[in-house]
Amino acid sequence: MTTDLANKPVQLNGTSKDAADKTSKDAAAVPENKANNCDEAQQQEAEFYTDAERYWATVEATEAGMMGGNDSLDEIEISSSRMFLTRAAELAGLRQLNRALDCGSGIGRVTKKLLLPMFATVDMAEVTSHFLAKSREYIGEPDASRVGRQFYCGLQDLTFPAETRYDLVWVQWVIGHLRDAHLVDFLRRAAASLSPCGMIGVKDNVITSRDDSEYDFDEQDSSVCRPRRSLLNLFNQAGLIVLLEETQEGFPDALYPVLSFALVPKGRCV
Numbered sequence: 001m002t003t004d005l006a007n008k009p010v011q012l013n014g015t016s017k018d019a020a021d022k023t024s025k026d027a028a029a030v031p032e033n034k035a036n037n038c039d040e041a042q043q044q045e046a047e048f049y050t051d052a053e054r055y056w057a058t059v060e061a062t063e064a065g066m067m068g069g070n071d072s073l074d075e076i077e078i079s080s081s082r083m084f085l086t087r088a089a090e091l092a093g094l095r096q097l098n099r100a101l102d103c104g105s106g107i108g109r110v111t112k113k114l115l116l117p118m119f120a121t122v123d124m125a126e127v128t129s130h131f132l133a134k135s136r137e138y139i140g141e142p143d144a145s146r147v148g149r150q151f152y153c154g155l156q157d158l159t160f161p162a163e164t165r166y167d168l169v170w171v172q173w174v175i176g177h178l179r180d181a182h183l184v185d186f187l188r189r190a191a192a193s194l195s196p197c198g199m200i201g202v203k204d205n206v207i208t209s210r211d212d213s214e215y216d217f218d219e220q221d222s223s224v225c226r227p228r229r230s231l232l233n234l235f236n237q238a239g240l241i242v243l244l245e246e247t248q249e250g251f252p253d254a255l256y257p258v259l260s261f262a263l264v265p266k267g268r269c270v
Contacts, residue, residue, distance in 0.1 A: 045179065049154060051222035052177050053127055061134035066106045076250045078113045081203065081260065085118065085168070088244045088262035094167055094197040099148070101125060101166050101193075103155055104174030108135040108147070115170060116143045123166075125151040125158055156182040160193040167195050172203040176223035180234060187238035191265045199243065200263040205256035206231060225256055239266050 059065045063074060089097070097119045102111045105124035115122045116139070124147060126132050132152055136144045151158055155171075156178055169190040175183055190200050207216060207227040216225040226234075235242065240263040248258035 048179065048222055049156070049177070053154075055221040056128040057130070059128075061107050061131050061138075063107075063109055066109050070255075073251060074109070074113075077248065078110075080246075080248050080250070081110070081114050081172075082118070084203075084244070084246050084260045084262070085114070085201065088199060088201065091243050092197050092199045092262065092264060094199065096167065096195075096197075098167055098195070099123070099164065100168040100170060101190075103158075103169060103171040103190075104177075105135070106131045107138045109138075110170065110172055111135070111147065112139045112143065115168075116146055119167065121146055121148045123147070123149040123151070123164075125153065125155065127152070127154040155186050158186065158189070160189055164193065165195040165198065166190075166193050167198045168201060169193065169198075170201045170203075172201075173205070175202060175204050175231075176218075176225055177221075184234055184238045187235070187240060187263070191238065191240060191263075194265070198264075200240065201260065202231075202235075202263060203248075203258065203260040204231075206259040208257045208259075228259065231261075235261070235263055240264065241266050 063071045067074060089095075099121045100115045100119040101123045102108070102115055103125045105111055105126045106128070108124060111122050111124055124132065124135065126135075129152060132150050135150070136147070139147065149161070149164075154177070155174065160166075171190075178186060187200065194200070205225045207214075207225055210227065211229060212227060213230055214227070215230070218224070232242070242261050243264050244260075244262040246260045248260065251258060
């Protein structure tokens with residue numbers, strides 16, 4: 001769950017929507033579906049994550065690496081995210097932009113260009129060590145001094161600090177590296193870490209061309225792309241409602257549609 005473009009350079013990561021394997025049903029749950037016993041299930045689950053970590057360990061710690069060579073889309077992507085966050089914050093009643101968490105931060109492209117200009121402090125979570133090692137140099141001073149904690153782990157293993165409340169947990173191009181159960185659990189923990197008006201932002205590739213439960217599996221980086229309906233179901237399981245949803249404009253048609261969701265806990269008055 002990695003990079004920036006954040007987190008999985010987007011299948012922008014060089015993979016077109018036509019190149020992914022559409023025969024894998026619920027690839028994020030493949031270990032459960034194909035396993036004959038518990039040991040095999042655990043082994044296949046581990047491989048789902050270790051294969052992804054192995055892939056990202058080979059990717060260069062640059063903007064081009066984060067975006068799978070599609071760094072020409074950086075400006076329009078950041079601009080769209082900025083407008084989306086501004087609208088979502090208004091809807092959520094979020095007026096104090098104190099602390100954000102960039103999940104799957106990579107070298108910090110989103111931290112540097114989207115979050116630090118809006119928030120006083122930004123924490124980063126990333127599973128690829130050489131991305132985090134490059135981040136301070138990439139972000140540069142004085143902004144790098146406003147980067148708080150750096151969590152070196154996958155999101156399935158991320159422990160949110162009990163004393164910290166986030167106004168935004170931003171999760172971009174990384175949920176495809178989480179199995180369904182781990183994604184729901186992560187979102188629940190993220191929701192518990194929010195400030196009273198805080199929100200979760202999810203931006204990722206989404207299948208919108210068909211209305212089924214089939215996931216597209218990318219063997220190159222060991223990730224999945226989920227249908228929109230499946231994502232909404234997982235958000236619901238995590239106890240979240242969609243406050244705002246938008247589609248990224250200006251990307252090539254050969255890439256998956258990229259959708260942004262602003263999520264808040266059920267029952268919150270907004």
